Amino acid sequence: MNRGIYFALITVCCLFSVVLSGCATVKEAAKGFAGISTRVLEEKRKDAIRESFALDYDSCYVKVKDILKEKVAIKKIEEESSDGGSAYIYADDTAKKMLAIYLSETDTTPVGIFFTPEGEGSTMVEVSSPSIYAKEYIANRIFTGIKASLRPGEDKKANVKK
Numbered sequence: 504m505n506r507g508i509y510f511a512l513i514t515v516c517c518l519f520s521v522v523l524s525g526c527a528t529v530k531e532a533a534k535g536f537a538g539i540s541t542r543v544l545e546e547k548r549k550d551a552i553r554e555s556f557a558l559d560y561d562s563c564y565v566k567v568k569d570i571l572k573e574k575v576a577i578k579k580i581e582e583e584s585s586d587g588g589s590a591y592i593y594a595d596d597t598a599k600k601m602l603a604i605y606l607s608e609t610d611t612t613p614v615g616i617f618f619t620p621e622g623e624g625s626t627m628v629e630v631s632s633p634s635i636y637a638k639e640y641i642a643n644r645i646f647t648g649i650k651a652s653l654r655p656g657e658d659k660k661a662n663v664k665k
Contacts, residue, residue, distance in 0.1 A: 541594050541603045544615030544631050551629035552642040555621060556649050560600070563626040563649070564618055568592070570648035571604065604641070612637045616645065 556563055571592065593613075594603035600618040605611045614637050617629040628645065632638035 541596070541599070541601065541613070541615060543633055544601070544603055544613055545599075547631040547633055548615065548617060548629060551615075551617065551631035552638055553627055553629045554642075554646050555625055555627045557624060557653065558626055558649070559624050560618055560620040560626050563628065564600075564602075566649055566652060567602065567616060567618075567628065567645055570645055571602075573648070606637055606640075614638060614641045616641070 592604050602616040604614050612634045614632040619627040621627050630642035
């Protein structure tokens with residue numbers, strides 16, 4: 504009989520602690536266990552690489568997604584990576600205005616891309632990651648791609664041989 508009481512008491516305490524901790528904590532813990540949490544990216548956001556662009560939020564968001572798809576395909580063809588994988592988006596959270604990617608299937612270094620509207624026709628893009636290399640690599644790819652799309656005439660002129 505004592506054993507049953509102890510079991511019931513422990514069960515009630517566990518349920519009580521889960522209820523008091525809140526659903527968000529349980530949800531984030533489950534995401535962390537599954538390997539898809541974005542918490543570390545949000546915490547590292549203070550150290551993010553930032554740049555503003557003369558694009559509205561929606562255009563900037565779509566452009567970054569296109570750049571990620573385009574650059575990843577080029578990287579896979581050019582470098583023939585030894586891990587056989589390529590970067591992919593594992594979280595697309597429009598409420599937080601962020602994208603979260605892994606560099607590859609074997610290199611699951613997370614990189615977060617945050618979008619902050621700065622008024623009409625301007626958006627700040629922030630790239631965060633626990634890895635300095637991953638943060639700089641993805642930021643360079645994205646920022647270069649956006650700049651090239653904003654000045655397509657200049658890039659074509661620079662590539663023309665005289």
